[in-house]
Amino acid sequence: MKLVQFWRPNVGYRVGLVRNENVIDITMPDVGLKSTNDFIENAAAGGLTLTEFVDQVLNAQPRAVYAWGELDTSRDLYTPHLALPLVPPEVWAAGVTYQRSAEFRDSETGETIYERAHHKARPEIFFKGTATRCVGPNQPIGIRRDSQFTAPEPELALVIGHRGEMIAYTIANDVSAWDIERENPLYLPQSKIFRGACALGPSIVTPDEIPDPYDVVIHCQIIREGKVIFQESSSTARLKRTFDELLEYLLCDNPVPGASVLCTGTGILVPPEGALREGDIVEIEIPPIGVLRNPVKQWGERAS
Incomplete structure (x- = not known):
């Protein structure tokens, strides 16, 4: 459904x-x-x-x-x-659930904390925001005025029921100011939580629509002035964590409201030359959820 x-x-x-x-x-x-x-x-x-x-x-x-x-x-x-296909009281996200994500972030920061987190039993889970930071299909995602390298993170996301169970899937774009996190990992909240930092949609689908959630192809492309400047695909087959595992850690002594969303991480990494600009279009496709399409908006005058 x-x-x-x-x-x-x-x-x-x-x-x-x-x-x-x-x-x-x-x-x-x-x-x-x-x-x-x-x-x-x-x-x-x-x-x-x-x-x-x-x-x-x-x-x-x-x-x-x-x-x-x-x-x-x-x-x-x-x-x-x-x-928006629903109004999530809370949005959470898991990080470095794909090997490539851990390697990319460590290479960017010169640290090994992401690789260590990738291999530890406890996953990285962080607060992504509330519905006021979220947009639906065809609404603008944002670039912070203090970021020079903001990029999409295409993800399969879980919709959480009132008993903590997974009740549906949707597409999430965990828009991230990577240069801010790269400056210091303690700046993660600033790199992840801002206006238009999360796009969801275009639909939610119940589990029967995706028989094997660990064999889902995710495709992303960035379109600039009518031309595709970046495109890449990944698969949830490359996930290190199970969704049950992520939910277990998220819900440990943490009362997450029903209809909240958990983003499960990305295996698609946009290079610095693909940093988002005003007017870009980001498209993320996951059959059968659909295509999540969003224009890009620069908030305020970009800092030099």
Whole structure:
């Protein structure tokens, strides 16, 4: 099952079920089902999976239907468009879960802390932000004004249920100011948490849509002035950590709210010459979740 949220002019945000390139409006405000978060919460309260609960709602009444292409467009208050697929109370992220990520960061910093973390039992897990730092499809991701090397980090992300279980997958772009972290690893929060630092979407999909989450191809490209300046693919087959392992450490004496998101790390590393610029377009694709597409925005005047 594949869910999205979208905007309808003069109506507000709606929840949609995606089937065969169509989006079926399953929102039921009169019974408190106004967002994806409401569906997640009500499914948990009823002891149902998200798919089971949506199936019940789908049969309740006739539904409006939209074409996917009609919604997957730039944001405009006067036209329907995709939004964040859910509103995460918290976003967390795991680091150096891929060998290449550890090697790259150590080579950039001249340290060995990332390689050591990669091989230790305890994974690197850090706070990425809240919904106010997140954007959905076709919304701008950001470049900090004090960063010269901001880059995308394409990741498969987990949506966490109210009992701490994984209930869905989505695409995450863990946008990172790498030069700030490279200056000193203690600056990690500043390199990771800022306006437009996390993009999610375009949908969330339930586990049945991805039978083997450790064999998922992730593709990323950066488009500048109509030309592809960077493209690379990776696979979750190269993950060192299991998702259960990451969730176990994240939730250890840490009450993470339901509908929060955990980014699972990246195996795609953009070189310095691919540093993001104002006007770039970043596209991340993970079938069957879709293509997460975001323009890039420079916040303020870049520091020299």
